[in-house]
Structures are given as C-alpha cells and as structure tokens.
Amino acid sequence: MGSTKINDHEMVGRRFLCSKQGYALSTDTANNVNERKHRRIRNSRSGCLAMIYISLDRSTRLWRVVNFIEDHNHPMVTPSKRRYLPVNRVITPLSRALFKSLNTSNISPSDQYCVTAQETGGFDHMQYTPSDLSNMRRDDRCNIIQRDADLLIELFEEKKNKSSDYFYSFTRHGNM
Helix, strand or coil: CCCEEEECCEEEEEEEECCCCCCCCCCCCCCCCCCCCCCCCCCCCCCCCCEEEEEEECCCCEEEEEEEECCCCCCCCCCCCHHHCHHHCCCCHHHHHHHHHHHHCCCCHHHHHHHHHHHHCCHHHCCCCHHHHHHHHHHHHHHHHHHHHHHHHHHHHHHHHHCCCCCCCCCCCCCC
C-alpha cells in the first residue's frame, strides 16, 4: 500500500506500490554501539518501481488510473507463496472470534492454529501465519491492559469526587 491523498475529508487519490518497493534501512551497528541489537531478517526490498496511482475525477465522480508502472525488477511470487504476502495475511472477524473462544477455553496458541487450519481445509488455505496469531494476541493483551489502567483512573476520580480527603497522583509512561 502506498500513500493516500485526502482533501476536505474525502479521498481523492491512492497509490498502490509493490511490496518490494524501496530499500531496507541500513543496520550498520558499528556506528551505533549503544543501541540495542537488531533482528537479522532477510532484506526483501529491491527498489522495485512498479505501482499504480488512481485518482477521483471530481466532475464525473469516477476513479481513473493516472499512472501505471507494470515492470518489476524481481521475480514474482509463486502462487503457493502468495498467501504469505502482507496484503493477503488477514485474520477475519470470524477467525478472531474463534480464537477468542478457544483462548477462554485455555487452548494453547499452537492448538488454536491447528483447529482453525482444520476449519479452513488445511494449512495451505490459511490466510495468516502463527506469528500473525501471536501478534493479534499481543495486541489484544495491550488493549486489555490499557482499558484496565483507564478503569483504575476512573475509579480514583470517582473516589476523589466523593471525598475531599482522597488524593491520588499518577504519571503516564509510553502509550498508557
């Protein structure tokens, strides 16, 4: 996905880029001695310029292709690997609800993944990876922690409003 142009809260243009567009940032740690170690991942960026830009024609209210560059500078993904592209890795609301149900039943994440694989017809038909499931669980936990903190602050505010002798203080750190 590329950039989006919005005027007056209305989308008027959208650029879709190849997933191999651009180059990865240099991870030269020789100059950055004090920084934490970076994960070693395969560089999948190749500076591909393939893209399509569509724009909304305001007079006709129709979308039209403004720019299209078809040439890729890398081999295309094979059909068997297509499901691993970020654009295709989606956890559907139905799967999310199933994971939530299995999680409340204390079924391990790997077993949850196996159950959903059986439901979808096998691992070859899965639209997400085990790491996507793990990331979803992490994000859900973060949302729960944030909500718990908000509820605690609301409780303190209620007590403060009821009693003039009650005092509390807190400092926000990060995104909490």
